Amino acid sequence: MAEMNGHHSLENKEAAFTDDNARSSTEVGLGEETIDPxxxxxxxxxLDLFFVPIIMVVYLSCFLDRANIGNVKTAGMPEDIGATAQQFSTAVSIFYATYVTFESPWAILLKKITPRYLITGLCVVWSLVTIFSGFITSIGGLYATRLILGACEGGLFPGLNLYLTMVYKREEQAKRVSYLFVCTALAGAFGGLLAYAILHMDGVAGYAGWRWVYIIEGIFSIIVAVIVWFGLPNDPSNAYFLNAEEKHLMQIRARQRAAYMGSDDFSWEEIRIAFKDPKVYLSGIIQFMQDILLYGFSTFLPSIIKSMGYNSLQSQYLTIPVYLVGGFVFLAFAFVSDRMTIRGPFIIFANIFGIIGYILIITNTPYGVKFFATFxxxxAVYNGPGLNMTWLNVNTAPHYxxxxxxxxxxTIGNTAGIVAGQIYRTSPYLLGNAFSLGALCVAQFLVLGKWLYIRKLNAEKEKIISGEIEDTRKVQTGDRALDFKYHL
Structure with a gap:
């Protein structure tokens, strides 16, 4: 009888291991309540109807306020404040010094401060800083505003990602994370269009057009902060727009995700485990390589296009279709990635397009071909960082x-912003584009290495479940539990 019970126990574990919802074997054994599909x-x-627009608009405003330095560069801002090319590059890079410093603290404090207070507070401060940027008169003023902006915006992306894990299951997340990166693309497109329109205000009230870009986009972000305050509930399972039946369904989903979410109690032990996890470091280095593209491309695309022979206004509106194509292709990739619960191979496939594109840009090709290459x-610019971020999201548990x-x-990934500001210095940006190409090639090998490592972890769990090897691992909880299958 003992042998039979042991045999059934192993069967249950094997069944649980194949469940991508990552429910614990205890929950499965109890015959947990299910939801009609x-x-x-x-x-x-x-949930998408109410949460996604708010999350998208706040990230849109965040990226607008960060990336508009690329729009004002082509509109004469460096000359007006007496900044040299090197000083302007430093201003672009210095943002990331405070950005990366504050990312981890804000992420860990999200639950304690609560999402509504934290995200709204950060949004208000960076909005005011953006408005004040329209009144700077020296490079010192630009440095100061960029440092404060980085400290505030550093909390938003990890905070929104964590918020999404409080609402959605593992196999539902790539699609929702893709919305954030679509906002990055829309911020580029909308930012270019908005800058194109606002720059026509040059001279209004005695202010240069680039000053109005900062002032108007900062006011827009203040409005967004109000929307976040009233629209983003601290507890998504009891959101104001859910009826009693829907709240019950959210409770069932929460129980299904219990192993993934874990305890609400803060734990230094979980922090320690995270900092010793090899897949976190692999993911961080991949993010660094992919973010070199993201920050270089999103900040300097107007300047890159201008270097192809277009004028300042043309270089603004020609960015729009490029950003839109990048964003919508990422939506398609993320949708399929969720359906298949596969992450790494999609990153490698997307990066191939980027490698071809950068080769075309840096080689002796006609301007029309170079512009096509930006598409x-x-x-690669949006798929790489977005899917890599999701890959870590779905493969790490519990919450803290x-x-x-x-x-x-x-923090590791966004130090790439410092690099991006230094490699994109002067037209035609051969150094920046060549460096981005090299980063993409390195990323391909790193993604493959991480994929092989995670596959090895899954195989190890299978061997432990089948009794082939003894479980001698020091950590056996959260994503290390035997019934937690890593997404490849």
Missing amino acids: ARETKLLAK LCAI RRAASIGFQQ
Whole structure:
């Protein structure tokens, strides 16, 4: 009888291991209440309808306020404040000094401060800083505003990612994270269009057009902060827009995700585990390589296009289709990635487009071909960082281990912003584009290495479940649990 019980126990573990929802074997054994797929689809549609627009608009405003330095560069801002090319590059890079410093602390503090207070507070401060940027008269003023902006915006991306894990299951997340990166693309497109329109205000009230870019985009962000305050609930499972039945469904989903979310109690042990996890470091280095593209491309695309022979206004509106193609291709990739619960191979595939694109840009090709190449680059620019971020999200549990992992990964990755500001210095930006090409090639090998490592971890769990090897691992909880299958 003992042997039979042991045999059934192993069967249960094997069944649980194949469940991508990562429920614990205890929950499975208890015959946990399930949700009718049609009702869950309807619930997800409602969650998306209320949460996604708010999350997208706040990240849109964040990236607008960060990346508009690229728009004002072509509109004469450096000359007006007496900044040299080197000083302007430093201003671009210095943003990331405070950005990466504050990412992990903000991520860990999200639950304690609560999402509504933290995200709204950060949004208000960076909005005011953006408005004040319109009144700077020296390079020192630009340095100061960029440092404060970085400290505030550093909390948003990891904070929004963690918020998404409080709402959605693992296999639902790439699509939602893609919305954030679509906002990055839309910020580039909308930022270019908005800058194109606002720059026509040059001379209004005695202010240069680039000053109005800062002032108007900062006011827009203040409005967004109000939307966040009233629209983003601290507890998504009891959101104001859910009826009693939908709140019950959210409770069932929460129980299904219990192993993934874990305890609400803060734990230094989970932080320690995160900082010793090899996949966090692999993910961080991959993010660094991919972010070199993201920050170089999103900040300097108007200047890159201008170097192809277009004028200042043309270089603004020609960025729009490039950003839109990059964003919508990422939506398609993320949707399929969620359906297949596969992450790494999609990053490698997307990066191939970027490699071809950067080769075309840096070689002796006609301007029309170079402009077409920016569309290819955009595919890698958004898919790489976005899917890599999701890959870590879905493979780390419970909450505080994930919070520390995301914050640390973003800290490593976003130091790329410092590099991007230094490699894109002078037209035609051969150094910056060649460096981005090299970063993409290195990323390909790193993604493959991480994929092989995670596959090895899954194989090790399978061997432990089948009794082939003894479980001697020091950490056996959270994502290290035997019933937690890593997404490849």
